[in-house]
Amino acid sequence: MNKIWIIIKREYLTRVRKKSFIIITLLLPLMFVAMMLIPVFVMMGGDDEKVAVVDESKIFEGKLADDGGVHYKFIDARIDTLKNTYQQLGYTGVLHIPAMDINRPPSVIYYSKGQMNVMLKTNMERRLESVLEDKRMELAGIDKAKLEGIRADVDIMNLTGKEEKKGSAGLAYGIGYGAAFLVYIILLIFGTTVMRGVMEEKMNRVAEVMVSTVKPFQLMMGKIVGIAGVGLTQFLIWLVLIIGLYSLMGLFLSPETMNAAAGNGMAGGQNEAAMKAMQQVTFVVESANWPLIIASFLFYFLGGYLFYAALFAAVGSLVNEDPNDAQSLTFPITLPVIISIFIMFAAVRNPNGQLAVWGSIIPFSSPVVMMARIPYGVPGTVPYWQLALSVICLIAGFIGTTWVAAKIYRTGILLYGKKVTMKEVVKWLGRKN
Amino acid sequence: MNVLELQHLKKHYATHKAVDDISFSIPKGSIFGLLGPNGAGKTTLLRMITGIFYPDAGNIIFDGRAFDPQNDVQYIGYMPEERGLYKKMRVGEQALYLAQLKGLSRKDAEEKIDYWFNKFEISSWAGKKVEELSKGMQQKVQFISTVMHHPKLLILDEPFSGLDPINSQLIQNEIFDMARNGTTIIFSTHRMEQVEEICDHIVLVNKGRKVLDGPVKQIKQDFKQHLFYISLEQQPNPAQMATHHFTIIQQHEKAYTVKLNEYSQTNDILRHFIHHDIQVNAFREILPTIHEVFITQVAQAAV
Numbered sequence: 046m047n048k049i050w051i052i053i054k055r056e057y058l059t060r061v062r063k064k065s066f067i068i069i070t071l072l073l074p075l076m077f078v079a080m081m082l083i084p085v086f087v088m089m090g091g092d093d094e095k096v097a098v099v100d101e102s103k104i105f106e107g108k109l110a111d112d113g114g115v116h117y118k119f120i121d122a123r124i125d126t127l128k129n130t131y132q133q134l135g136y137t138g139v140l141h142i143p144a145m146d147i148n149r150p151p152s153v154i155y156y157s158k159g160q161m162n163v164m165l166k167t168n169m170e171r172r173l174e175s176v177l178e179d180k181r182m183e184l185a186g187i188d189k190a191k192l193e194g195i196r197a198d199v200d201i202m203n204l205t206g207k208e209e210k211k212g213s214a215g216l217a218y219g220i221g222y223g224a225a226f227l228v229y230i231i232l233l234i235f236g237t238t239v240m241r242g243v244m245e246e247k248m249n250r251v252a253e254v255m256v257s258t259v260k261p262f263q264l265m266m267g268k269i270v271g272i273a274g275v276g277l278t279q280f281l282i283w284l285v286l287i288i289g290l291y292s293l294m295g296l297f298l299s300p301e302t303m304n305a306a307a308g309n310g311m312a313g314g315q316n317e318a319a320m321k322a323m324q325q326v327t328f329v330v331e332s333a334n335w336p337l338i339i340a341s342f343l344f345y346f347l348g349g350y351l352f353y354a355a356l357f358a359a360v361g362s363l364v365n366e367d368p369n370d371a372q373s374l375t376f377p378i379t380l381p382v383i384i385s386i387f388i389m390f391a392a393v394r395n396p397n398g399q400l401a402v403w404g405s406i407i408p409f410s411s412p413v414v415m416m417a418r419i420p421y422g423v424p425g426t427v428p429y430w431q432l433a434l435s436v437i438c439l440i441a442g443f444i445g446t447t448w449v450a451a452k453i454y455r456t457g458i459l460l461y462g463k464k465v466t467m468k469e470v471v472k473w474l475g476r477k478n
Numbered sequence: 479m480n481v482l483e484l485q486h487l488k489k490h491y492a493t494h495k496a497v498d499d500i501s502f503s504i505p506k507g508s509i510f511g512l513l514g515p516n517g518a519g520k521t522t523l524l525r526m527i528t529g530i531f532y533p534d535a536g537n538i539i540f541d542g543r544a545f546d547p548q549n550d551v552q553y554i555g556y557m558p559e560e561r562g563l564y565k566k567m568r569v570g571e572q573a574l575y576l577a578q579l580k581g582l583s584r585k586d587a588e589e590k591i592d593y594w595f596n597k598f599e600i601s602s603w604a605g606k607k608v609e610e611l612s613k614g615m616q617q618k619v620q621f622i623s624t625v626m627h628h629p630k631l632l633i634l635d636e637p638f639s640g641l642d643p644i645n646s647q648l649i650q651n652e653i654f655d656m657a658r659n660g661t662t663i664i665f666s667t668h669r670m671e672q673v674e675e676i677c678d679h680i681v682l683v684n685k686g687r688k689v690l691d692g693p694v695k696q697i698k699q700d701f702k703q704h705l706f707y708i709s710l711e712q713q714p715n716p717a718q719m720a721t722h723h724f725t726i727i728q729q730h731e732k733a734y735t736v737k738l739n740e741y742s743q744t745n746d747i748l749r750h751f752i753h754h755d756i757q758v759n760a761f762r763e764i765l766p767t768i769h770e771v772f773i774t775q776v777a778q779a780a781v
Binding site: 048249253472 | 529530554562563565567579620
């Protein structure tokens with residue numbers, strides 16, 4: 046026990062102290078926050094735009110309100126002269142609306158020094174369209190207020206279970222998808238880390254020195270547990286950093302920007318809709334069963350990791366000098382992981398389908414698939430018996446894979462210069478000690 | 479007293495018998511040579527003694543009791559032929575890690591590291607990564623981490639391969655020192671000249687079986703060919719060499735290698751030359767080298 050602890054400590058510390066670990070751990074949350082903020086800053090994009098409008102149609106006069114940092118100024122001047130002088134007058138550009146037949150609008154031209162940005166383009170187009178539509182309605186004799194009254198707005202509220210809790214399919218989809226994907230990535234990244242660690246020991250020939258001191262099982266488990274610790278540390282730091290940075294952002298940025306950041310790109314004109322969506326998201330986020338989701342995430346992350354890490358360790362012990370061996374040998378292990386991500390795509394859309402149910406019970410795919418189903422609700426979507434069966438299968442599964450892996454590992458790690466066939470490996474399993 | 483006794487050890491692999499009924503014992507404080515050609519089963523034997531493999535049959539008695547790999551490995555130091563250290567780890571940390579795994583407390587381990595690093599004059603390397611060290615340096619670190627916990631039984635598999643003469647001598651002196659202080663040393667090799675220089679007992683294995691074992695001096699006696707070297711003052715004429723006491727094996731410049739015939743005595747050779755009044759300048763028995771014993775024994779087995 047003491048020895049395995051020393052091994053865990055080494056595996057953990059050598060990885061955590063690496064420069065690459067520190068850089069990735071600190072950089073990723075910054076990138077995450079930057080990804081949310083950059084669109085906001087792009088949207089707020091620098092100075093206000095002052096647009097001179099030459100309206101020869103006389104339809105728009107006074108109807109283009111300033112908004113989102115765009116100021117419209119109607120100027121009664123000839124476009125030929127203005128398009129040469131607008132810069133001296135302090136305008137960003139000139140919008141030229143020629144005289145038009147209201148049912149067949151001609152092309153509107155915007156003169157500017159550089160390329161106009163997308164935000165400005167959409168802003169101006171939306172304004173012009175809305176004025177034209179109003180005008181056409183007026184000509185067609187349609188009462189605008191009446192039309193607004195006719196417009197239907199249906200929002201289906203979902204009440205789940207006996208307590209009729211408010212749920213949200215969209216949110217469940219989002220969380221399920223995100224959590225399952227995270228588990229998938231963890232399995233592959235940390236699984237291969239374990240494999241590379243074992244390969245390193247074998248190729249450096251340090252394995253024989255080690256197994257003359259500790260049992261191969263201790264060496265293997267020490268590595269697996271140590272690397273699990275690295276993973277947990279990294280996620281903990283990420284969680285703290287992301288929450289920390291997010292709240293820091295709140296101190297420095299206005300609430301609107303925060304909302305925009307959360308909604309990622311809802312423009313000014315839709316503020317009302319955005320606010321409504323925000324409220325709904327906040328409500329829904331609060332409605333999710335977070336303790337259950339986090340607890341099951343931890344369980345399936347650890348269980349899935351233990352299940353696959355042992356197999357990756359076994360594969361690492363079989364690799365000889367040729368790193369190409371690793372690729373062909375890992376294939377039987379990565380295949381079920383990849384298949385489970387495809388089952389997950391189906392499960393997140395239809396969490397009660399046969400594929401989803403069985404995929405979330407069989408331990409080869411359950412860490413990924415079950416994480417996609419759980420946000421839909423326990424016991425509503427995932428009955429207790431399924432959850433219990435899945436948990437038991439995964440625990441039995443990783444005990445099983447660890448047992449198998451230990452047998453392969455013990456022989457493989459001391460085997461040099463010989464390519465191992467699957468048949469031989471299967472034989473090792475039947476061997477005692 | 480014997481530190482280690484192997485009784486009828488057997489280890490079979492799927493295709494062949496790696497160790498087939500081998501028994502021998504190793505007296506305490508001896509330097510014991512384990513010899514054999516490649517593939518003889520030396521490594522398998524050593525792996526059973528170090529607890530890496532379990533024998534299929536037979537017993538290992540360590541220090542008077544049945545060998546218990548779990549607890550006894552901390553009294554054993556093993557330097558395998560395939561050496562290795564963690565390349566990215568610092569030398570000092572690496573030594574500390576291996577010492578702690580051998581059951582030393584952190585404090586004890588640090589003291590030992592200080593002692594050995596000073597002795598081998600590599601203290602300034604403690605902060606370097608293993609991959610920055612030369613091969614010889616790595617060997618020294620490897621040796622230190624093998625002996626740091628003061629094992630009762632030290633197993634060295636080809637310890638001098640890759641070492642320059644100075645470092646070889648350094649390690650060799652260390653081996654003698656430790657043997658004098660009561661450490662038993664198993665020394666596995668196929669470099670025979672080192673065996674004669676270092677070992678006092680040997681066992682020779684071939685194809686998984688023990689061919690012979692015993693003290694080096696005894697083995698040389700057992701396999702002697704009754705050869706003598708005799709150096710003379712002047713070249714005798716052929717008639718003067720005719721005798722039923724010995725046969726000429728080889729003629730040198732004013733000297734002969736002769737083989738004593740059956741029923742004759744050593745002194746018969748001397749008497750022969752004295753009788754012919756030929757001055758004898760040197761006379762000595764030629765004992766077989768371990769190398770020769772090894773070659774003949776292995777060649778015999780191959781027939």
